[in-house]
Amino acid sequence: MSDKKTYVDRRLPTGDSLLKQLWQDPLGRAGFLGILFILLLALFAPIIARYDVAQINSKARLAAPSGTYWFGTDNFGRDIFSRIVYGAQVSLLVGVVSVSIAAGIGYLFGLAAGFFEGKVESTIMMLMDIIFAFPSILLALLIVAVLGTSIVNTMIAIGIVNIPVFARTVRASVKAVKGTDYIANARSVGLKNSVILFRHITPNSLAPFTVQATLALSSAILTEATMSFLGLGIQPPNPSWGSMLSEARTYMEMAPWMVVFPALFIIFTILSFNILGDALRDALDPKLKL
């Protein structure tokens, strides 16, 4: 088929105007800018950071924020600003990779469960319910305890924990789309299951999934921070916002800046992702459009 070019695929219901819509929504713009800020911080960490993250300076232990140390130093005299900048790399990396794992596997499970009803569905959903039944932090800690502590295992653990949310979201939207008249029509025209599944059902059920992904990013970052805080996430001397908070606990009264700045960055990042997720949900909701 040489003329296949006329077959333009538009994967999202609103296509090219989606970014524009997000930008026009003040909330969407705020979330977008916030994430962009963190992203730039992570990407240009080597340029932005003023000191080596592991550089210990015994003369400047627990120094208050100043012109030399913008966010102060910790109990080893390491620059908190530089550690936060590098911590952004860890947070985003863990967030993106673990959500990709969760979203990828969860999507396939959800698609299978929603499309093939009966035994396939009940088996998959039972498995998901079992994972869902565990408090997510506990399950993630359990997985890391079994696999061993490393950044990769942290990502795997957070990924596994988040699979059920995606499976459920996707299953629900696949079922909704599957029940529509146009799918019935696609069948009665004689299309194959695979064509119906990937060409018609997938793009039409993508909106809730996309929103879920942004929201899951924030919860994954938060989970990583929590795990690191508890000592089973990112291991020292690698900087992670969670482990920085954990170390700061002991010095909270003497050096409040050790707590305040990592915490602020966690809040800022989570908030940005959540706001963007909300804005994305509104932009993708056809009912809110005129």
Place this chain on the structure above:
Amino acid sequence: MGHLLEISNLKISTPRGKNLVPLLDKVSLNVPKGQCLGIVGESGCGKSITATSLLQQLPYPLRVTEGTTAFDSFQHGKVDLLTLPSKKMRNIRGREIAMIFQEPMTSLDPIFTIQQQMFEALQFHFPRMSHKEMLDKCLSMLVKVNIPRPEQTLSSYPHQLSGGQLQRIMIAIALMNDPRLLIADEPTTALDVTIQMQILDLMNELKESNDAAVLMITHDLGVIAETSQHVAVFYAGHIVEEAPVMELFHHPQHPYTKGLLKSISSLSGDSNLLYAIPGIVPPGGSWDAHCRFAARCEYASEKCLKDVPALTEVASGHLCRCFLHRQEVEA
């Protein structure tokens, strides 16, 4: 003339706990070649599932528990649609049996253009067709169904078109592959009354020119009068009356059919009130061993509450399921 499709003793059930609750009870129908068979009945009487079962598209967990069909397929010879392997079934769907649905506004995928969706329907059955041939075919189909500005329509998305236009396009897609049987499931219900007539005329016209048989499913006796040669009246999962269309309208025998005919609003009528049959249709699972219409029937006698009347011939080609008209004609 032979029958294109023969349905015998079709029974469809849904599992409830460990039991199977029948929703359609031993329905037998014949669709003659090139003719239109109408099925009328209220919501939930089983008319739509009869149609979907023919294409093996019953919604889960409904299933066919009894019965056979014989469809005269030009690809596979005489086949039973209910047990056909899915690969052969796909060759029949859209190619030999096409279907038109009730809601044109939602029957097309909102994210693809009309052209993409028409191409998709063609491509599967004619994979070797060139882009040019497909385009010509689509344009000629759109002209046939009286779509103004067909080129522009091809590049439109479904939401940019009106319900009437979309139903024309649905008909175009359905008839594009010259099917032998067209199943129309309430094709005009969602349309304005002014458009309904146009759509029915169009369907009649295309049926003639394509020599296709039509299975017209509707709750509107007016639609039946416009299109069908033969009518089957469904009530609570089985046929209560079956007759040639004129015979049915002029000599309705079953009290339910009479009620349906009475409930058509008429401009010349003396009464301002719309006639309604009292009561509701008994839901599946509560069909006891008596006439299912007895509770709503003004002529019901004791016998009606004791036994299920059989479908018997009351005149030539006219079947009725009622004790009142049972004649001793057993051959």
